[in-house]
Amino acid sequence: MSYITDAPNTWCEGCGNFAILHSIRRIIEEYEKNGSKKDEIVLVAGIGCHGKIADYLNINTVYSLHGRAIPFATGIKIANPDLKVICCVGDGDSYAEGLEHLLFAAKRNVDITVIVHDNRVYGLTMGQYTPTSPDSYHGKTNPGDGKEKPFNPLKLLLCSGATFLARGYTGRMDQLQKLIWSGMSHKGFALIEVLQVCASFYDKSSFYDRHIYEYQGDSGDINEAFILAGEWDYNSDSDIPAGIIYEEIRQIFEERFEYETTDLKSRRKAVIEYFGL
Numbered sequence: 001m002s003y004i005t006d007a008p009n010t011w012c013e014g015c016g017n018f019a020i021l022h023s024i025r026r027i028i029e030e031y032e033k034n035g036s037k038k039d040e041i042v043l044v045a046g047i048g049c050h051g052k053i054a055d056y057l058n059i060n061t062v063y064s065l066h067g068r069a070i071p072f073a074t075g076i077k078i079a080n081p082d083l084k085v086i087c088c089v090g091d092g093d094s095y096a097e098g099l100e101h102l103l104f105a106a107k108r109n110v111d112i113t114v115i116v117h118d119n120r121v122y123g124l125t126m127g128q129y130t131p132t133s134p135d136s137y138h139g140k141t142n143p144g145d146g147k148e149k150p151f152n153p154l155k156l157l158l159c160s161g162a163t164f165l166a167r168g169y170t171g172r173m174d175q176l177q178k179l180i181w182s183g184m185s186h187k188g189f190a191l192i193e194v195l196q197v198c199a200s201f202y203d204k205s206s207f208y209d210r211h212i213y214e215y216q217g218d219s220g221d222i223n224e225a226f227i228l229a230g231e232w233d234y235n236s237d238s239d240i241p242a243g244i245i246y247e248e249i250r251q252i253f254e255e256r257f258e259y260e261t262t263d264l265k266s267r268r269k270a271v272i273e274y275f276g277l
């Protein structure tokens with residue numbers, strides 16, 4: 001059984017998306033070796049270079065809309081809580097276009113795993129700046145001097161109530177695989193922010209190789225998490241911690257609906273009433 005489809009791969013040579021694809025592929029292989037079935041996993045992709053992972057992984061995948069992978073994933077998880085739902089989203093996709101969905105999923109503690117392919121540019125549309133591009137970045141939509149500073153997505157997510165936060169790097173695949181697996185094992189909203197090399201528009205590999213260090217510490221302390229998350233502001237040349245930044249156990253969103261898990265009709269009714277639809 002091949003976990004990679006035979007769809008022609010159109011990612012550029014040296015693209016960090018390959019490391020994310022193969023980290024997830026290895027996890028699914030392990031998952032099946034341990035007696036689980038890959039059909040229990042659904043991957044929801046955003047729109048962008050990252051989204052093509054939906055074509056390349058031979059599992060159940062859904063292409064959503066730009067910035068809307070999170071509501072798709074939330075709906076899938078509520079409709080069938082037995083599924084493991086992974087979202088592969090871009091930085092433009094989730095930190096710009098769909099930011100409100102991301103923050104509300106964290107706030108609600110929806111039991112999904114979000115992998116952000118943060119190449120710090122809009123890759124597919126050829127290099128426009130995103131919320132994590134530094135002010136020195138010149139793309140097609142900001143050709144002059146940079147006037148906007150990036151925001152720090154990890155701090156934003158900590159403020160929003162995320163119960164699992166980690167940072168990985170496509171240049172360190174072994175650690176990345178462990179972080180994604182830890183996120184998938186977490187019960188609640190998990191986000192892995194992956195610093196991903198874009199070989200064509202923003203190749204920061206030599207900077208990341210020099211500055212990223214592996215962090216292993218007390219990930220249950222929110223104050224410590226804010227300090228760690230703030231160590232690098234996405235703009236400066238400081239060192240960058242990679243590892244689990246924060247983890248907390250809190251009731252998940254799905255458990256707030258009082259329904260029989262086998263009764264799809266009453267579950268849908270409860271969700272529709274909750275959202276006032």
Ligand SMILES: Cc1ncc(C[n+]2csc(CCOP(=O)(O)OP(=O)(O)O)c2C)c(N)n1
Nearest residue numbers: 047048049050066090091092093122123124
């Ligand atoms: C609603 C909507 N707005 C804009 C677009 C155009 N669009 C497609 S991909 C993309 C940028 C994707 O950037 P990112 O999410 O960072 O993904 P990457 O290509 O870098 O992996 C944009 C703006 C679209 N498809 N739909």
Ligand code: SF4
Nearest residue numbers: 012015049123198199
């Ligand atoms: S443009 Fe960048 S992100 Fe997109 S496939 Fe090429 S290297 Fe990868």
Ligand SMILES: [Mg+2]
Nearest residue numbers: 090091121123
């Ligand atoms: Mg991007």
